[in-house]
Amino acid sequence: MLFFCGSWIVACMPLFFFAWAPCYRQYAEECYHKLAQPRATRTIIYKAVDFMEITIILSSTMSSDLLTDYLQRRANLIKEDRALRKDYVRTYNAAEQKADEVVRCIRAKEAVTVWGNKHGDVPHQYPGMEFLNAKDTILKTELYRKIVSKMPKGGLLHVHQNASVEASKLLELALGHPAIHICVDQQSPLDAASLEKVLPKIQPIPVEQYPAADVVGITDASYTGGWVPIAKARALFNTALGGPAGFDKWVLSAFTISPSDAYNTYNTPMKIWLKFGSTFGVTDVSQWRVGSEDVHLY
Numbered sequence: 001m002l003f004f005c006g007s008w009i010v011a012c013m014p015l016f017f018f019a020w021a022p023c024y025r026q027y028a029e030e031c032y033h034k035l036a037q038p039r040a041t042r043t044i045i046y047k048a049v050d051f052m053e054i055t056i057i058l059s060s061t062m063s064s065d066l067l068t069d070y071l072q073r074r075a076n077l078i079k080e081d082r083a084l085r086k087d088y089v090r091t092y093n094a095a096e097q098k099a100d101e102v103v104r105c106i107r108a109k110e111a112v113t114v115w116g117n118k119h120g121d122v123p124h125q126y127p128g129m130e131f132l133n134a135k136d137t138i139l140k141t142e143l144y145r146k147i148v149s150k151m152p153k154g155g156l157l158h159v160h161q162n163a164s165v166e167a168s169k170l171l172e173l174a175l176g177h178p179a180i181h182i183c184v185d186q187q188s189p190l191d192a193a194s195l196e197k198v199l200p201k202i203q204p205i206p207v208e209q210y211p212a213a214d215v216v217g218i219t220d221a222s223y224t225g226g227w228v229p230i231a232k233a234r235a236l237f238n239t240a241l242g243g244p245a246g247f248d249k250w251v252l253s254a255f256t257i258s259p260s261d262a263y264n265t266y267n268t269p270m271k272i273w274l275k276f277g278s279t280f281g282v283t284d285v286s287q288w289r290v291g292s293e294d295v296h297l298y
Contacts, residue, residue, distance in 0.1 A: 106143045114141055132259040160280065167255035171248065174230055179204035181211075181227040182218065182251075189223040195241060199254050199278055202230060254282045 082088055092100070107127075114137065115127050122133055131138075138144050148155045174180045182202050184190050190198060205227055216223050217236030237247035257266075257279055266272040 103143070103147065106147070110141055110143060130259065130263060132257070132262055163280070167252050168248075170255065171251055174202065175234065176231075177204070178229065179207075180230045181205050182230045182233045183225060183227050184218050187225045189221055190219045190241075191238075192241060195250060199282055200251055202251075202282060255279065 111127060115125050118125070122137070125134060125137060144155075153159075180202060181204070182200050184194075184198050185201055186194065186198060188194075209227070211227055211229075215226075215228055215232070217238075218228055218233050219238035219241060220236065234244050234247040237243055241247075242249060257272075257275055261275055262272065266275040
């Protein structure tokens with residue numbers, strides 16, 4: 001029964017679209033000369049035109065002349081809309097044309113020599129793949145090393161200050177600053193059971209709030225919360241949890257989003273934004289202040 005109904009609907013779809021085609025065609029043609037309208041209006045135009053395209057494809061009675069005329073109108077509409085963009089360039093000088101040729105040549109070559117080969121643990125690399133999985137490969141490409149890395153913003157269109165510094169460098173700088181302290185948001189020491197669940201809280205504090213010189217580390221059995229100089233917390237980190245190296249691993253995991261985080265653990269928009277919030281909260285050094293003085297790590 002379901003198969004029969006589904007087949008009937010599919011069979012009738014061309015008739016349905018063809019019946020509505022004149023309405024959408026008339027609407028699109030009326031909008032065709034209104035390109036000066038806001039982009040929202042032009043989006044509606046595109047929807048109407050795209051609907052017409054489906055109608056034409058499904059309709060077997062459409063004449064070839066009408067189809068040709070429609071395709072030409074559609075091409076002109078897209079061309080005129082793109083001409084309104086700020087980045088639209090109608091003519092290129094010799095230097096710009098040469099630059100375009102160089103970049104295209106490098107991209108074509110590396111599509112074969114770089115993205116067509118297996119690298120490390122990524123068996124199927126391709127241009128446009130997940131960034132975190134491809135990052136190490138990108139950094140080795142000629143396109144990145146010789147061109148993109150020398151541009152003012154590199155290949156970035158949007159930047160969060162919190163995520164624009166290498167995490168290991170940020171930790172290194174924090175360890176050398178006496179005002180930077182760390183604590184965990186619980187009234188008990190960090191242990192193996194809480195290591196994967198508890199995030200570090202890191203920030204500078206005024207001198208008058210520095211803890212006593214004999215303060216215990218955040219993994220000490222007598223720790224009940226409170227600030228600890230980050231360098232001391234690292235030095236006293238429980239050897240059962242990896243010692244100083246284990247401290248670095250724990251803190252850096254809170255600073256960064258790994259491929260596993262992005263593509264497996266936090267693989268929905270809602271989940272990944274929760275991860276963004278926790279990660280950027282730990283590394284929000286732009287808000288670090290001690291009294292009236294800013295603490296600049298970079």
